[in-house]
Amino acid sequence: MKYNFDEIIPRRGTNSYKWDSAKEEEVLPMWVADMDFRTAPPVIEALRKRVEHGIFGYTRVPPAYYEAVVDWFSHRHSWQIEPDWILYTSGVVPALSAVIKALTVPGDCILVQTPVYNCFFSSIRNNGCEIVSNPLLYGNDTYQIDFDDLERKVADPKVKLLLLCNPHNPAGRVWTRPELVRIGEICLQNNVRVIADEIHCELVYPGHTYIPFASISDEFLANSVTCISPSKAFNLAGLQIANIVSVDEEVRKKIDRAININEVCDVNPFGVEALMAAYKEGEEWLEELKHYLLHNYNYLRIYFQEHLPHLTVTLLEGTYLVWVDCRALQQSSEEIAGRLLEKEKLWVNEGSLYGEAGEGFIRINIACPRELLKEGLDRLRRALKR
Ligand SMILES: Cc1ncc(COP(=O)(O)O)c(C=O)c1O
Numbered sequence: 001m002k003y004n005f006d007e008i009i010p011r012r013g014t015n016s017y018k019w020d021s022a023k024e025e026e027v028l029p030m031w032v033a034d035m036d037f038r039t040a041p042p043v044i045e046a047l048r049k050r051v052e053h054g055i056f057g058y059t060r061v062p063p064a065y066y067e068a069v070v071d072w073f074s075h076r077h078s079w080q081i082e083p084d085w086i087l088y089t090s091g092v093v094p095a096l097s098a099v100i101k102a103l104t105v106p107g108d109c110i111l112v113q114t115p116v117y118n119c120f121f122s123s124i125r126n127n128g129c130e131i132v133s134n135p136l137l138y139g140n141d142t143y144q145i146d147f148d149d150l151e152r153k154v155a156d157p158k159v160k161l162l163l164l165c166n167p168h169n170p171a172g173r174v175w176t177r178p179e180l181v182r183i184g185e186i187c188l189q190n191n192v193r194v195i196a197d198e199i200h201c202e203l204v205y206p207g208h209t210y211i212p213f214a215s216i217s218d219e220f221l222a223n224s225v226t227c228i229s230p231s232k233a234f235n236l237a238g239l240q241i242a243n244i245v246s247v248d249e250e251v252r253k254k255i256d257r258a259i260n261i262n263e264v265c266d267v268n269p270f271g272v273e274a275l276m277a278a279y280k281e282g283e284e285w286l287e288e289l290k291h292y293l294l295h296n297y298n299y300l301r302i303y304f305q306e307h308l309p310h311l312t313v314t315l316l317e318g319t320y321l322v323w324v325d326c327r328a329l330q331q332s333s334e335e336i337a338g339r340l341l342e343k344e345k346l347w348v349n350e351g352s353l354y355g356e357a358g359e360g361f362i363r364i365n366i367a368c369p370r371e372l373l374k375e376g377l378d379r380l381r382r383a384l385k386r
Pocket residue numbers: 033090091092093094117165169197199200229231237241242
């Protein structure tokens with residue numbers, strides 16, 4: 001390995017949301033989705049140069065930025081984006097919120113596949129829309145889409161959008177082409193637009209392939225809006241940069257208007273530099289990162305098999321967020337997460353955050369040096385054995 005993902009870099013005292021939100025020093029945070037690794041060296045170098053310039057005025061996004069996005073998606077995911085399909089904004093959540101505002105009116109319904117990333121719920125509600133759930137089906141340690149339920153629910157004329165999470169947080173699925181085709185066809189037949197949140201798209205493990213929903217066909221491209229960012233893969237969440245991709249000029253105008261209404265039309269100089277460096281020079285680092293994350297996941301699985309065999313670790317096809325079925329404990333997720341924090345100072349996310357379907361589960365962020373992962377698992381075992 002060229003890069004040292006084993007290095008433990010103290011983050012406490014850096015105003016880290018993940019590390020500095022706990023009241024007690026000893027808390028080990030394995031919750032919010034950012035990583036305890038330094039980003040790719042070319043990104044740090046680009047940021048260093050920008051910092052040394054010393055002037056941090058309002059930022060414009062140069063043609064090289066669009067080229068970096070286009071080249072990356074073409075080269076890595078065989079998706080040919082045109083630069084003018086791209087709108088930038090300050091994060092994927094701001095992107096989703098603007099897209100919802102642009103394409104719905106208050107009272108409209110939006111489909112989500114639960115358990116799912118909790119901000120989907122707030123973005124829908126904040127725009128006056130209603131959540132309709134198409135719960136995923138759990139079995140054999142993984143999730144499937146309930147297509148019969150989906151067909152029934154999209155048929156409601158009040159449903160205007162499906163918020164697709166690909167790869168799926170927290171279910172760990174990377175949707176296959178047949179699954180995406182079926183989703184896309186059902187939505188097309190019912191005039192429901194697909195909003196694809198593909199923020200986790202780089203974090204996909206061997207044996208699985210991320211397929212950009214919009215790359216599947218011209219019809220799917222026309223009937224979708226995609227939200228992407230290098231922030232998860234390159235650990236740049238605090239730099240607040242994301243992109244919205246839509247082929248439809250009218251849709252883009254509406255989204256652009258919503259971005260302006262929401263006042264999220266300005267990005268910062270660091271986000272722009274970091275994105276360009278990550279997409280242009282970060283690939284080698286990313287490949288090693290994925291390798292390391294997969295080892296962490298395998299370590300965790302074996303640990304559960306040996307020490308906590310009554311709990312089931314969901315298969316992880318993508319993301320660094322591990323979803324664990326703790327229903328055998330016969331406690332609510334809130335009680336379990338509370339017990340971990342209270343007894344062993346381990347902070348994980350309670351599954352119920354991700355909708356009713358997450359009750360009895362917890363979500364563990366494994367994007368940390370292996371020593372920290374081991375420490376977290378020991379704490380988990382001790383807390384749950386008591
Ligand atoms: C599916 C998904 N979308 C969006 C985000 C957050 O995006 P941002 O920080 O760019 O707003 C997350 C963070 O975990 C996520 O899991």
